[in-house]
Amino acid sequence: MTAQSDGSIARTEIQGEGQEIAVVGAGIIGVTTxxxxxxxxxxxxVIDRAAGPAETCSFANAxxxxxxxxxxxxxxxxxRQMLRALAGRDPSVRVSRLLDPALWRWGLGFLRNCxxxxxxxxxxxxxxxxxLGRSTLQQMEAELGFPFAQGHDGVVYLYTSARQFAARLQGPIGGETGFAACSADQLTELEPALSAxxxxxxxxxxxxxxxxxxxRSFARQLADWLAREKGVRFRFGCEVxxxxxxxxxxxxxxxxxxxIDCAxxxxxTGVATPRLLRPLGLRASIYPVKGYSATYPILDPSRIPARPFVDETSLLAVTRLDDRLRVTAIAEFAGHDNRVRPDRLAYLDDYVRRHFKGAVDLDGASHWAGLRPTTPSGRPYLGQLKPVPNIWINAGxxxxxxxxxAGAGLVLANQIAGQASGLGAISEQAGWLNAPQ
Ligand SMILES: Cc1cc2nc3c(=O)[nH]c(=O)nc-3n(C[C@H](O)[C@H](O)[C@H](O)COP(=O)(O)OP(=O)(O)OC[C@H]3O[C@@H](n4cnc5c(N)ncnc54)[C@H](O)[C@@H]3O)c2cc1C
Known part of the structure; x- marks a missing residue:
């Protein structure tokens, strides 16, 4: 099977009865799978220990x-960036649990990928x-009758450092990348609210x-649709x-x-996956990298950019979702501690106060922290466990x-049906994993 130029691949429908499959985890990955x-x-x-879909890392991302x-x-x-973070000189990268052996194992793998x-x-x-993820979501949107997106107008990646911007201009732009370079004036013409x-x-x-x-809203709507239209059963509050x-x-x-019997x-299971694999004698390197978000009610929509933007200098992402403004930032290495730390939130609140004071209700913010399931390479573990071939993994x-x-779920479903994806090697590598090709 070959991937198309928009990244899409064909969906496989199996012949006959189908099998009894249990998906553990009702985050965005489990629900789309x-x-x-x-x-x-x-x-x-679908089985999840939480009370509903998308209650952990998929809850309030950017x-x-x-x-x-x-x-x-x-x-x-x-x-170099990690050394700056270890020295406490980078507010966007924090190491709070330096003596965590899992962090050191993960860090060695990370260095091997540098x-x-x-x-x-x-x-x-x-x-x-x-x-593949974006094109598959677009295909799904047509079938589901509710949108995954609130806008397809792209994203602004902005720089407040001339040196960083000049360096980025040396990288890939135009053609297949989909990136166009813009001056500060062109950016504010496109998004007048960036005059902030x-x-x-x-x-x-x-x-x-x-x-x-x-x-989160998409995951919840999709879960409802699956239960209603496809007879998918959801068991919440159920811990494996x-x-x-x-x-x-x-x-x-x-x-x-x-x-629960299953074929x-x-x-x-996101960041919890290594714990479930360990009794099988398998080691997956997925570190929980904590990120924070703050979501503010919008008071003056004319002062909020319609497109999301990523501030590449301060390393924050800012997205308008309906009548709310969401700001996300920070990669914190703190093990499985997902508590919201006020000092970290101050970084987000200060940024919003500096640029959008009066345009949002600062006192009405809801704050959140989630653990990104992060592999050393950035690629997820995707595929079949060689020692136990009726267990599959889609995590990290x-x-x-x-x-x-949506792309990872499609590739895995096709692999279970015996179909190649045609995307080449996309999974994190492990000796115990039969990865899709
Ligand atoms: C601040 C922040 C901003 C982000 N912004 C973006 C963005 O803009 N775009 C983007 O693409 N991604 C973004 N991400 C990343 C994205 O949110 C995550 O990659 C994604 O949510 C992971 O989904 P998941 O389904 O693997 O994990 P989760 O959503 O964590 O789901 C895993 C589920 O497994 C369940 N589970 C685990 N163990 C068990 C067990 N033993 N028994 C039963 N249930 C179990 C959990 O309860 C949970 O519901 C961001 C993340 C953060 C933190």
């Missing part, structure tokens, strides 16, 4: 289908999956390959504690509500889970 499996003809049950940001964090500049060649290989793989950055804005790139949409297996076959999920299992999408979700 359930969609593709149910559409292919399988009988699907909402950008960020094809233009499909780039591995591990790259030639990353070690060469120019590895960065290009990983970023290309992420881009292929991101493109007057005197600081050095220029930026505008992409036409990105969209925006509320990830382990997997019962014979030598090379899983028979059932062991949950706090009893055994196939998909783990879409890091900063791009909303973007990649």
């Amino acid at each position: 359930a969609y593709h499996l149910a559409r292919a003809g399988h009988r699907v049950t 909402g950008i289908i960020a094809v233009g940001h499909a780039e591995s964090w591990a790259g030639p500049d990353a070690p 060469s120019t060649a590895a960065h290009k290989r990983n970023s290309d793989a992420m881009l292929r999956l991101a493109r 950055f007057a005197g600081q804005l050095q220029g930026g790139l505008v992409s036409n390959v990105d969209s925006k949409g509320d990830c 504690a382990g997997i019962e297996r014979d030598a090379n076959r899983a028979n059932a999920l062991l949950t706090d509500q009893g055994r 196939q299992i998909v783990l879409a 999408h890091g900063q791009l889970g909303w973007t990649m979700s």
Whole structure:
């Protein structure tokens, strides 16, 4: 099977009855995987310990289908940035649990992915999956009757540092990248509300390959649609504690509500995935990288940019979602601690106060923190567990889970049906994983 120029690939429908498949995890990855499996003809049950869909990392992310940001964090500049972060000199990257052995193991893997060649290989793989994600969401939108997106007008990537902007202009622009370079004046002509950055804005790139949409709201609507139209069962408040297996076959999920028999299992469990794999003797390197968001009621829409923008100098993403403004930032290495720290939020609130004071209700903000399931390479673990071939994994999408979700679910559903994706190597590599091609 070959991928099309827009990144799309054909969907496979299986012949006959389909199988009983349990998807563990009802974040955006689990729900979109359930969609593709149910559409292919399988009988699907989605199990989650939370009270509903998208209650953890998919809850209040930046909402950008960020094809233009499909780039591995591990790259030639990353070690220097990590040293700055360790020295406490970078407000957007924080290391709060330095002595965490899992962080050191993950960090070594990260360093192995920092060469120019590895960065290009990983970023290309992420881009292929991101493109597939966006085109698949567009196809789904036509079928579902409700939108995933609140806008397809792209994203502004802006710079307040002349040096950074000049360096970025040396990188890929135009053609297939979908990026156009703009001066500060051109940016404010396109988005008059960016005049809030007057005197600081050095220029930026505008992409036409990105969209925006509320990830949680889409996941919830999709779950309702799946239950109603495809008979998918959802079991919330149900924690999977382990997997019962014979030598090379899983028979059932062991949950706090009893055994659940299943022919196939998909783990879409985000940052919790390594804990479920460990009793099977398998090690997945997925570190929980904490990010924060603040969502403000909009008071004056004329002063808020319609397109999302990423401030590449201060490393924040800003998205208008209906009558709310969401600002997200920070990569914090704090293990599984997902508490919202007031000092981190101050970074977001200060930014909004400086640029959008009076345009949003600062006192009405809702604050949130989520744990990005992040692999050293930036590629998710996708595929079949070699030692237990009726268990599949779709986890570790890091900063791009909303973007990649529908594509990753499609690739996995096709692999379960025995179909290649034609996208080449897109998964994080592991000796125990039979990854899709
Ligand atoms: C600040 C921030 C901004 C972001 N912005 C963007 C963005 O603009 N665009 C983008 O593409 N991505 C973005 N992301 C990344 C994106 O949100 C994540 O990659 C994505 O939500 C991960 O989805 P998931 O389904 O894998 O994980 P989750 O949403 O965490 O879902 C995993 C589910 O598994 C369940 N689970 C785990 N273990 C068990 C168990 N043992 N039993 C039962 N249930 C279990 C959990 O309860 C949870 O519901 C952002 C992330 C953050 C933190």
